[in-house]
Amino acid sequence: MKNKSTKNKYKIILLFILFFVPTFTILNSYLYPLVFHHSTQIVEDETKHPSTKVTALMLHSVCDIEGSVTIISEKKLENLLQYIVDNDLNTVSQKELLDYVYAGIDLPENPVVLTFDDGYYNNYTTVFPLLKKYHQKAIFFPIGISNGKDVYRNTDIEIYKHYGNKEIAEMMASGLIDFGSHTYDLHRVKKLEPNCDKVRISVLKLDNETEEEYKKAMQEDFKKFKDEFNNFADYDFVAFSYPLGEHDNLSEELVWQAGFKISFTVNEGYNYVKKGVPESLLCLNRINISEMSNFEEIFKK
Ligand SMILES: [Zn+2]
Numbered sequence: 001m002k003n004k005s006t007k008n009k010y011k012i013i014l015l016f017i018l019f020f021v022p023t024f025t026i027l028n029s030y031l032y033p034l035v036f037h038h039s040t041q042i043v044e045d046e047t048k049h050p051s052t053k054v055t056a057l058m059l060h061s062v063c064d065i066e067g068s069v070t071i072i073s074e075k076k077l078e079n080l081l082q083y084i085v086d087n088d089l090n091t092v093s094q095k096e097l098l099d100y101v102y103a104g105i106d107l108p109e110n111p112v113v114l115t116f117d118d119g120y121y122n123n124y125t126t127v128f129p130l131l132k133k134y135h136q137k138a139i140f141f142p143i144g145i146s147n148g149k150d151v152y153r154n155t156d157i158e159i160y161k162h163y164g165n166k167e168i169a170e171m172m173a174s175g176l177i178d179f180g181s182h183t184y185d186l187h188r189v190k191k192l193e194p195n196c197d198k199v200r201i202s203v204l205k206l207d208n209e210t211e212e213e214y215k216k217a218m219q220e221d222f223k224k225f226k227d228e229f230n231n232f233a234d235y236d237f238v239a240f241s242y243p244l245g246e247h248d249n250l251s252e253e254l255v256w257q258a259g260f261k262i263s264f265t266v267n268e269g270y271n272y273v274k275k276g277v278p279e280s281l282l283c284l285n286r287i288n289i290s291e292m293s294n295f296e297e298i299f300k301k
Pocket residue numbers: 117118182187243244
C-alpha cells in the first residue's frame with residue numbers, strides 16, 4: 001500500500017511537471033502582455049524615457065512697425081529677455097536639445113527655445129546685440145535664396161533686407177546663435193508670385209506632380225541650401241523650420257531623411273521632449289510672440 005501511495009505521489013508530481021507547468025508557462029506568456037505588460041510598459045517608459053517640457057517661441061522681425069502679429073518692437077524683445085532672466089528660464093541651443101534626447105544629458109531647468117524665422121537683417125542689428133547683452137541663445141532660420149538679399153528671389157522687387165554670410169559668420173562665432181534651414185526656395189510670397197496656384201509656396205507636394213518629381217524637387221532644394229551656405233561647410237544644419245508651418249507625413253519624412261533632427265511648425269503649444277525618443281524633437285510646437293504677448297500667461301507653470 002505504502003509503495004502504491006508513493007507511486008501515486010510521483011505520478012501527481014510528474015503530471016504537474018508535464019502538464020500544469022508548461023500550460024501555466026504558455027498561458028502566462030499570453031496573459032502577461034495583456035494583463036501586466038501594459039502598465040509595466042508605462043512605468044518603464046517614464047523611467048527609460050523621462051520627458052522635459054520645452055517652450056519654443058516663434059519670432060520674426062524686430063523693429064518699430066506697429067500692427068503686425070509677426071513683428072515686435074525692440075522694447076518687447078528686451079522685456080522678453082529680461083523676463084527670461086528674472087524667472088530662471090533658460091534658453092537652450094540645438095546641441096543641448098540633441099544631447100538630451102540622444103545622450104541623456106539633462107537640460108537646464110525651464111528650457112526655452114527662441115526661434116527667429118526668415119533671416120531679417122534686424123535679427124543681426126537688433127536681436128543679436130540684445131542676445132549678447134542678456135547672454136541668451138537662439139536658433140535663426142534664414143531662407144537660402146534670400147541670403148544677403150534685399151530683393152524678392154530672382155526679381156527686382158524690393159523687400160526688407162536679409163542678413164548674409166558675413167553677419168552669419170559673426171553671429172555663429174558668438175556661440176549664442178544656431179542656424180537652421182527655412183528651405184532654399186520653398187517659402188514663396190503668394191502676392192509676389194504671378195502664377196501662385198502653380199508654384200510651390202511651401203514644402204508640400206503639388207497636385208500636378210508625381211511623388212517622384214516631388215521628392216526630386218525637395219532633394220534639390222536641400223542641396224541648394226547646403227550649396228548656398230557652403231562657407232559654413234563644417235556647420236551641422238540639423239534644425240528645420242517649415243515655411244508657413246505647412247507639413248505632412250511625406251514632407252516630414254523627406255526632411256528627416258535630409259538629416260534634420262529638430263523641426264518646428266507654427267502650431268501653438270508646448271512640447272514634451274523625451275530622452276531616447278528622436279521623434280520627440282520633430283514638428284515642435286511654437287508660441288508666437290507678438291506685441292500683445294503676455295509672458296506671465298505663456299510661462300505659467
Ligand atoms: Zn517664414
